Amino acid sequence: MTNSVFRKDGTAQGVAKQRLMETLAKPVQRIIDDPYADRFVVGAGLIKLMGHKLSVWVTQQFSPGFHEHLIARTRFIDDLVRSSAVDGIEQYVILGAGYDLRAHRLDLPPAMKIFEVDQAEVQERKRTKLPKEIPNSDNVTYVSVDFNRQSISERLLAAGFDQTKSTIFTLEGVSQYITKEAVAETVKDMAALTPEVSSMFFISYVDERLNDDPKACFGQGYPNAVKRAETIKRLSAKVGEPWISFYTAEEMETLLNQSGFLLKENQSLADLNDVYFAPVGRALREDQIFNLEKFVIAKS
Template sequence: MSDSTAAGVAKARHIESLAPEATRIIDDPYAQYFYFGASLVNLVGHGAGLWLFDMLMPGAHEMLIARTRCIDDLVQQEVENGACQVVLLGAGYDMRGARLNLAEKKVKVFEVDQPAVQSRKREKVAAIPNLSNPVHFVPVDFACQRVDEELSKVADYDPKAKTLIILEGVSQYIPGEAMLTTLKAMDGVTGPGTCFFFSYVDERIQREAAQLGDAKTVQKIMSMAASVGEPWINFYAQSEVPGLLEASSKFRLVSDVSADEISKKSFPLERQIPPEKLLVIERYVVARK
């Protein structure tokens, strides 16, 4: 399985981490270890790195970084409210456990991903100097293994604990039936009060791409994903989400917000970009049981 999209998101996080501290949205000191070309970005700095990123995919950086900030804030909020486990489904190359010092807060982190992607990540993690990263890696081949069964095999995992589940940038790659199965599975191995975050691609992208950002950029992102073997195959309308949750789990909708809403909230006034340049192809769901 390709890790190209995970590497691309790591690049966006690295570029953002080089921004001036006063206007920086997130800080990820580990992102540079997960993609080719990081030394060049370190050399040219935030401004030129962002310019080059925007030349290829205008508006994508802001969408990805606002999404990261949104989830980071949710993690902090849920931990403060008693969540003692974080499960990252399709964890990719984010180092959220280390970035947010979750081990120091007595929060256990479980990273679930395809075996091949997770193997590559573990190799890269081993090369990061002075890193303490006490996460539980849970390899799951989603074609033939169940995530709930594999999590239950991990000695430190508590299926009755209040947990935060994060499915970031994944739902567009998996069939709708797999999404239902995942919701049902995680409902069965988490305790009361558990929060489930997931992003999804707005189904309007199939017929109204120009309403969600520059149509050429939208098509370019989809084409690039398909070219590395990661085509987008699953989309949702906002009106579908409550039914999706109710049909598969005890999770109930708390919020469903658009990319432009969280971008306006995350970025300071001097870094806001015109609405017509912002990609708003994603929406972000918080559900709770």
């Protein structure tokens, strides 16, 4: 690890920071609400002092649309998990959960069993920072796994995963950090875990064009798109978690199909800008669209 502040959780902290910034917005304008995010962010006090508008403005100077992209991703999955709960899905597996607090902040039904999967060190830190009293804590089981080296299904089964229950799996903001073999193996394993019941898989992935045609990953007129693409990759590597895997839309669909999942939706900030930000007066301009990550829902 390159930096003692970021002990394997640099990127998890980075996403929690954007959730904290969004939570500070006025309730009528915010897209998501994560009342626990501040616990996981170094410098949370300063961000709270700055407030929503100023902290988002500072982020925009570095990369327009970066904040909104992560918040759109969070909201998209929040909506999916909530609607899955309404549809009666019985289990929820959060792969690479990091500092995701959906288990506690979405008011999910007590009957839905939740498994959080991540590296042991990240989970240990998370558990020490969670409040003692937090909603739904009895329903959450922590399963520590290194995706690159260990079988998730074995660990899930040992932790009480029930193969007869309909399940939603989410792999949010992770596929770029692990090998393509590990992603394919994970999707295959999750399909094999639920052969007789319906399951859903959410996966986000970084567009392959970020490497060979970076401008295609941003809105028309986005400032310094090529340079920004390089900076984003460099910063991830700097906190010890480099982006190593990129996909085309066809490649991702094939990967899912090979495990029996059918792609239902493939969205990005360009699509969700109108859905989430425009209605609250926060629509981004075309030259602020940060479009390099795609959000996919697939069903078995």
